[in-house]
Amino acid sequence: MNGNEISEKYRKPLFSGVVIGMVVLVVLLMLSDIRGVIGVFSRFELRILPLILVLAPLNYILRFIKWNYYLKLAGLRPDPKVNRLIFMSGLSMTITPGKLGELLKCYLLREHMGAPYSTTSSIVMAERLTDAIAMVILAAFGSLAYRQGIYALLVISFLLFIVLILFRFDGIFRSFSGLAGKTAFLKRFAGFLTAFQQNAKKLFTVKSLIFAVGIGVLSWGLEGLVIFLAVKAFGGDISVLGSVFVVSFSSLLGGVSFLPGGLGVAEGSIMALLVLTGVGKEMAAATTLLTRFSTLWLGVGIGLVGLYLVQKELFK
Numbered sequence: 001m002n003g004n005e006i007s008e009k010y011r012k013p014l015f016s017g018v019v020i021g022m023v024v025l026v027v028l029l030m031l032s033d034i035r036g037v038i039g040v041f042s043r044f045e046l047r048i049l050p051l052i053l054v055l056a057p058l059n060y061i062l063r064f065i066k067w068n069y070y071l072k073l074a075g076l077r078p079d080p081k082v083n084r085l086i087f088m089s090g091l092s093m094t095i096t097p098g099k100l101g102e103l104l105k106c107y108l109l110r111e112h113m114g115a116p117y118s119t120t121s122s123i124v125m126a127e128r129l130t131d132a133i134a135m136v137i138l139a140a141f142g143s144l145a146y147r148q149g150i151y152a153l154l155v156i157s158f159l160l161f162i163v164l165i166l167f168r169f170d171g172i173f174r175s176f177s178g179l180a181g182k183t184a185f186l187k188r189f190a191g192f193l194t195a196f197q198q199n200a201k202k203l204f205t206v207k208s209l210i211f212a213v214g215i216g217v218l219s220w221g222l223e224g225l226v227i228f229l230a231v232k233a234f235g236g237d238i239s240v241l242g243s244v245f246v247v248s249f250s251s252l253l254g255g256v257s258f259l260p261g262g263l264g265v266a267e268g269s270i271m272a273l274l275v276l277t278g279v280g281k282e283m284a285a286a287t288t289l290l291t292r293f294s295t296l297w298l299g300v301g302i303g304l305v306g307l308y309l310v311q312k313e314l315f316k
Contacts, residue, residue, distance in 0.1 A: 020263045036282035048233040062219035070123045088306025091299040122199040134216025135248040142245020230287045246273045
């Protein structure tokens, strides 16, 4: 696969994500008073906008620190410049179902330094899992102020715990893979799955989990502040705990929905939770639009720049 083939392969999911995003935008405006939303934006305090727009990139910087940490645990030492571009390119795949498009980073690392997929895919999986654990922790703290969604939160926490145990302990994984191995299709991938689990196990030590989840709590907590600042800038009021809960819980729902970028589910849950916390419908819609631009579409734009640059670097 060359640079042009990469563009062709990922152009369709990216285009689909953009189309779905536009549909979600229209639906949000239809569910609220368009004039009212415009009126809310007219009252926006522009001096707060730079701070809102810088919070998501700070999240990416912290996540890049975690990415580097996992690469070192796996014994991979890519060229620093190429590594930055590979990580950036992964942001463009945020609007693929379940963020599975981020596996593009695995392909790019293989092209760059011959890194095996069983190693790099376990790193991507560890990134997503520890992000999810961090968001569960943030949502749990937020639920101290708002009790909405506590049962869904418990179910998601249980599922994450099962996945973590599955990859952390060899005996449990062997039992699972033994059952899965009875399927002819999965039996073909038995060697890959075993190598994947052994690599994942190295990433799930107590020390690495504390570090990675800690980074996740801090990075996703910054995105929680986006809603806090947006509501304040629109002239509304919400607590920090409430804003953190809204972002983390809606991100979890968007992730488990497996829709591209959680589109529709994340926006709908952000708006609904904001209304439940006492924010007016028009202000909730305006806050949702600004939040998703800052925490999703800005990252996709940065990722597309990274994807363009990494193709120039690797496929000269």
